[in-house]
Amino acid sequence: AQKVTQAQTEISVVEKEDVTLDCVYETRDTTYYLFWYKQPPSGELVFLIRRNSFDEQNEISGRYSWNFQKSTSSFNFTITASQVVDSAVYFCALSDGNQGGKLIFGQGTELSVKP
């Protein structure tokens, strides 16, 4: 069975602080895909990154970085030097390679960045 857990329901930081959003997943498949999405206050869902199970390289994109560790089934997201515009709900998602394209999401982490 697939499962995604984002244990942090809400996080509040002050601008310029670094913040890490945790994502732990469960799957029996060896082939799977992980995603992060952002949902700003306006409500739309914005894709941030995709990672497949065969690629454990960490990725950096500007102030954003992602740490994928198969040994701990985690795919954590770090924002460096946070800004007010980073305030949003962030979702982690999992798609197995053998589930007919099923795509499930975690509960989301609401990040509030205060000036």
Next chain:
Amino acid sequence: DAGITQSPRHKVTETGTPVTLRCHQTENHRYMYWYRQDPGHGLRLIHYSYGVKDTDKGEVSDGYSVSRSKTEDFLLTLESATSSQTSVYFCAIRDRMNTEAFFGQGTRLTVV
């Protein structure tokens, strides 16, 4: 922007009435999804489709049915709406299993 449209965008309906939400895509993507979003629960998968007439249940499928008779349309039906189905509903499309999903703007459904 991915060509995905949800209709209606807002709806208020009475308990016990049937309701159908439509998701229309112009991208010819294989996979389509319906989610509901409620505070504290994130995005929960209701049903999904991996091809025309090929659908499967998600985590919270009770009280919902779907149909996909054409690649471009994925319909979500609440046979007899209940207040617990008040929610924001999102449709998503995806080309392949290893690609990201694109989401519609959402439909806010209120059951009174």
